[in-house]
Each structure stands twice: as structure tokens, then as C-alpha cells.
Amino acid sequence: MLVLNIALSKGRILEESLPLLARAGVKPVEDPLTSRKLILDTNLPDVKLTVIRAADVPTYVQFGAADLGIAGKDVLMEYDGDGLYELLDLKIARCRMMVAEPASLAARDDPESWTRVRVATKYVKTTQRHFAAKGIQTDIIKLYGSMELAPLVGLSDRIVDLVASGQTLKANGLIAVERIADISAWLVANKAALKMKRAPLKALVDRIAGAVE
Numbered sequence: 001m002l003v004l005n006i007a008l009s010k011g012r013i014l015e016e017s018l019p020l021l022a023r024a025g026v027k028p029v030e031d032p033l034t035s036r037k038l039i040l041d042t043n044l045p046d047v048k049l050t051v052i053r054a055a056d057v058p059t060y061v062q063f064g065a066a067d068l069g070i071a072g073k074d075v076l077m078e079y080d081g082d083g084l085y086e087l088l089d090l091k092i093a094r095c096r097m098m099v100a101e102p103a104s105l106a107a108r109d110d111p112e113s114w115t116r117v118r119v120a121t122k123y124v125k126t127t128q129r130h131f132a133a134k135g136i137q138t139d140i141i142k143l144y145g146s147m148e149l150a151p152l153v154g155l156s157d158r159i160v161d162l163v164a165s166g167q168t169l170k171a172n173g174l175i176a177v178e179r180i181a182d183i184s185a186w187l188v189a190n191k192a193a194l195k196m197k198r199a200p201l202k203a204l205v206d207r208i209a210g211a212v213e
């Protein structure tokens with residue numbers, strides 16, 4: 001029996017992935033939100049789930065530690081490897097990657113006039129690429145989280161972060177001034193597995209595709 005391994009992102013994506021997988025007929029036998037196990041059995045004897053840090057999903061899939069993965073587009077845009085295919089937009093965990101700054105600054109600022117910006121973000125490559133395409137130089141301050149703190153403590157006026165409702169920005173006196181990308185979670189696949197495990201993988205991917213709303 002060929003086993004199919006699906007790498008799932010912890011956190012927000014996991015909460016929305018589980019109902020989607022359930023609609024596709026894949027149900028973990030233990031609750032991944034509470035279990036301490038890292039590899040979970042499912043109702044299907046040939047499907048296992050691995051729950052890992054969101055940013056590690058592309059690495060697992062690229063190197064074949066997982067055949068499939070569910071990862072945010074934000075994570076995929078930052079990832080450089082070429083051993084994986086982006087198969088399917090799952091339309092879950094939707095948000096936008098935005099440039100934001102203090103509302104007081106935004107009132108007198110015009111992003112079209114920028115020639116050089118200092119930006120705090122965890123999305124270093126995507127941010128550089130976005131501004132480079134517009135001929136704008138960037139000084140990036142790499143953070144691993146809580147980007148909205150950066151303007152409050154004087155690290156940088158501008159940040160690049162994910163925004164859903166905008167409540168976190170608002171609570172910290174920030175406002176989004178430019179959109180970099182629409183974000184959602186995607187199903188990705190290991191390239192070699194798509195050949196070696198073609199029939200069972202295709203069957204599983206088709207069921208997941210049918211469960212996308």
C-alpha cells in the first residue's frame with residue numbers, strides 16, 4: 001500500500017483545512033488541534049497528516065517528506081525551491097498582503113512618490129520583489145512576527161503584513177496603503193510523488209478539489 005502524507009500548516013490554516021479535508025472524506029482519528037502527535041492517522045489507511053509550522057510546509061513537500069501540503073500563498077511566495085507544484089487554490093485562510101503605516105503618516109503620504117522605503121516584515125523576498133518592480137529601493141528590517149509593533153517602537157514607519165479584517169492594524173493606529181497580493185491557502189504537491197504515486201494522489205487531489213467551496 002502506498003501511503004500518502006499531507007503536511008498541514010499549524011495555526012489559522014489548520015482550523016480551516018480540517019473541515020475542507022473532512023468534506024473530501026479525510027478525517028484524522030485524533031483531534032490535531034489538541035493531539036501532541038506530529039503524525040496523525042486518518043480514517044483512510046493510506047493517508048496520514050503531519051502538522052508543522054506553516055513556513056516549513058514547502059520544505060517538507062519539496063524534499064518529499066510529504067507528498068502534498070497545504071500552505072499559505074504568502075509562505076509559497078517567500079519560498080525559493082522548485083521541487084513542488086502549486087496545484088489548487090483552496091480558497092481558505094483568505095487575507096491580503098499589504099503595506100501599512102501610521103494613519104497620521106498616511107494622511108500626508110503618497111506611495112506613488114516613494115523612491116526608497118524602510119520596511120519591517122517577515123516577508124523579505126516578496127517585499128523586495130514588489131518594490132523592485134516599481135523601481136523603489138528597500139531597506140528591510142526582518143522580523144518573525146508582530147510586525148505592527150515596528151512603527152510604535154520606532155523600528156520603521158512602514159510594515160508589510162497580512163491583513164484580514166484590519167482590526168489589528170486599526171488597534172495599533174495603522175492603515176493599509178498598498179496591496180501586494182491576495183492570499184489564500186494552496187494545495188501543493190511534491191513533483192516526484194506526482195509521477196511515482198500518480199493514481200492514488202490524483203484520486204485524493206480530485207476529492208480535495210471537489211471539496212473547495
Ligand code: ATP
Pocket residue numbers: 009010011012013053054055071072073074075093094095144145162163164165183184185
Ligand atoms: P506563528 O504565528 O506561530 O509564529 P505563523 O504566523 O506562521 O506562525 P499563523 O499566524 O497561524 O502562523 O499564520 C499561518 C498562515 O495563515 C499564514 O501563512 C497565512 O497564509 C495565514 N494567515 C495569517 N494571518 C491570516 C489572517 N489574518 N487571515 C487569514 N489567514 C491568515
Ligand code: MG
Pocket residue numbers: 145
Ligand atoms: Mg502568526
